[in-house]
Amino acid sequence: MTRCGACAGASFGSFFCAHEASISGVYPAEPVVPPQPTTIELEYCKSCGLIRQVPDRTIRLNYDRIVRGTAKQLPGYAEAIFAALPRLGVKCTDLILEVGANEGTFLRQLRDRGYHNLFGVEPSKGLADYSRQSGLDILDTYFDRKLAAEIRATRGPVRAVICRHTLEHVPDIFEFTRAIADVLADDGVSLIEVPDADWVVTNLFAHEIWDEHITYFRARSLRRLLENCGLRPVELRRMRFRDTRNLLCWSALAANPAAQAANLPDDEAGLDAVAEFQSRWDDFSHRLRNQLLVSPKPIVGIGASHIQLNFFNFAGIGDLVDGLIDDDETKSGRFAPLARPVPIRSTDQTLATMRQGTLLRTAFPYPSWEDRLEGALHGYGVASINPYGRQK
The missing domain is CATH 3.40.50.720 (NAD(P)-binding Rossmann-like Domain)
Structure with a gap:
């Protein structure tokens, strides 16, 4: 049994199992016979409520070759993210890292607002090259603790880490989140943005289950993950985007005495609703x-x-x-x-x-x-x- 990446719990229950006959982004020009369907199977942690693909049946993708941009998916509430940076003490000269920078849309928005000490990490070579064409500094590799150590050694600690809609794609969420904590400056802040699985559970929106998403977070499991990785959530908000909803969580290092948490929301749906x-x-x-x-x-x-x-x-x-x-x-x-x-x-x-x-x-x-x-x-x-x- 692979323990829960958020809380280290060892007891899981079945959440969802179905066949997926389609491969994301593949649309044949001719009516060819579809491939054999893939089974997508999810389970939930009975301790913190985290939902994940069953570990020994996880669907893995190679993001080196994906060239799907997200420019059209920047939400209206992005302005609230930009406004939070100075409120949390981040200055235009501070070092800011975006993990999962895609084609650079968010970094360009930051640059347009006067932030100029920016860089990103993006495993897709094609998307990284596209970002570089607009003058962005991009490392085309996967983010992990080894890379976090290299960044601290060569660039120094990072004042702000932005990680939007990336964590749910990561096989090892604990090590990935530890890497975010590793790279942060003592007074640094991080933003984690992920889909809110409570929205799926309460509305029965199974169409939001996707082969590319390995983990599905709710408020409690996201908080537990951050806390167990040395981060202290200071703000956690639910934000609507089109017909979905996302969790946005700002955190600081737990050792930072200035990091004070406001009232943080809990899960909306109980474990009974998850089990059913x-x-x-x-x-x-x-x-x-x-x-x-x-x-x-x-x-x-x-x-x-x-x-x-x-x-x-x-x-x-x-x-x-x-x-x-x-x-x-x-x-x-x-x-x-x-x-x-x-x-x-x-x-x-x-x-x-x-x-x-x-x-x-x-x-x-x-x-x-x-x-x-x-x-x-x-x-x-x-x-x-x-x-x-x-x-x-």
Whole structure:
């Protein structure tokens, strides 16, 4: 048994198990037979509530080759992050490190605000090269305790570490977080931002489970991890972004006497709700499948990103979906590898040709897109189903 990376607990219960037939970011140009599905299996720590992929069945990715940028995913609350830096004593001349810098969007935002002693760590060679083209200082490697020691030896201690939507991808969260503590100056601060798994549990949003996410944090497990790695959480907030919610936690070194914690939130869902997630999802999926079996055909889903494909896979309805709608040029005109190859068409193509059938409102972060399609197709008698809501 691999102990919990957050609290070292040794007792786990089953959280979720489903087949995932799709590979993130792969959209064949021809209707090829999809690969054998991968089983994604999650368990939860009965002590701190951390959720993780089962260790001996973890899906591992090589981030050296991933070139998926995140420029379009900078949330509106980023301004609150920028405002927190001077409030926490970080000056424009201080050394700031971003771990998981991606294509450099956040570092460029910091530079635009006058911070000029910046550098990042990003394992993707392609994304690191892209960042360097805009003049950013990027180390294209994985962040660990060895690298943290090298940084302290060559650049000095870091005043602020920013780590946004990276920790959930890391196989060893304890050693990774220890590396953040290692690299911090005595008066340094760190920001950890991760998806809030309480949002998944309370809303039954299994589509937010992703093969690239190894660990799913809730407030208590994130605090336990930080505390066990020598960090003291001083601020912990829940922030909405589109149809999801994230945890943002500022921490200082536990040895820093000036680090004082405000009232920190606890988990919203109890362990009973976590333990019952699978059965609740199975009941939901059974009802949805029965509804689709008697719905007018073709059945067309909105969106072809990983959250939609995961939803169809996990709900066991990939064999019932006849088409998908997506305006991304890397997807439209191609096929989604569900239980069978499913064609992807643009919004305009769909509006011009769909005159019967059922529209699945699965563009979860984009309700206005759903409304536009539903409003335009309703006059032709196309039915609409909101999987998490009521039928229209």
